[in-house]
Amino acid sequence: MLVYVWSRRNPYVRMNFFGLLNFQAPFLPWVLMGFSLLLGNSIIVDLLGIAVGHIYFFLEDVFPNQPGGIRILKTPSILKAIFDTPDEDPNYNPLPEERPGGFAWGEGQRLGG
Numbered sequence: 524m525l526v527y528v529w530s531r532r533n534p535y536v537r538m539n540f541f542g543l544l545n546f547q548a549p550f551l552p553w554v555l556m557g558f559s560l561l562l563g564n565s566i567i568v569d570l571l572g573i574a575v576g577h578i579y580f581f582l583e584d585v586f587p588n589q590p591g592g593i594r595i596l597k598t599p600s601i602l603k604a605i606f607d608t609p610d611e612d613p614n615y616n617p618l619p620e621e622r623p624g625g626f627a628w629g630e631g632q633r634l635g636g
Contacts, residue, residue, distance in 0.1 A: 524572045524573075524575045524576040524579065525576070526551055526552050526555065526572070526576070527552045527572060527573050527575075527576025527577060527580065528576050528579060528580050529548070530548040530549050530550075530551045530552060531549060531576075531580045531584070532580075532584070533548045534547060534548055534549050535547065535548070536548040538550075538551055538554075540554050540558070552569070552572070552573050552576070553573075555569065556569035556570070556573070579596070582595050582596050583596055
């Protein structure tokens with residue numbers, strides 16, 4: 524699923540599979556599925572990941588950009604409350620070590636002079 528979403532969001536990235544096969548990123552999930560098939564593994568998990576990734580990509584990136592489209596998938600408020608960064612305080616005065624340029628040491632005095 525994650526590979527599918529990444530590959531759809533980066534369609535112009537050129538990929539190389541073991542130096543044998545050159546392709547663009549949207550084909551990566553299919554190449555990996557073909558490699559699983561070649562190794563004799565079940566491709567059900569790969570197909571399920573592609574299907575779920577396609578549904579997520581459509582609902583998150585395609586449908587909201589259509590005329591009359593809305594964003595169906597929304598982050599729950601509890602997760603936003605836990606993980607979102609707080610709004611910046613306009614009265615915040617950073618500590619000297621957080622300021623660009625570091626500490627304001629002053630002019631100082633020349634040695635030997």
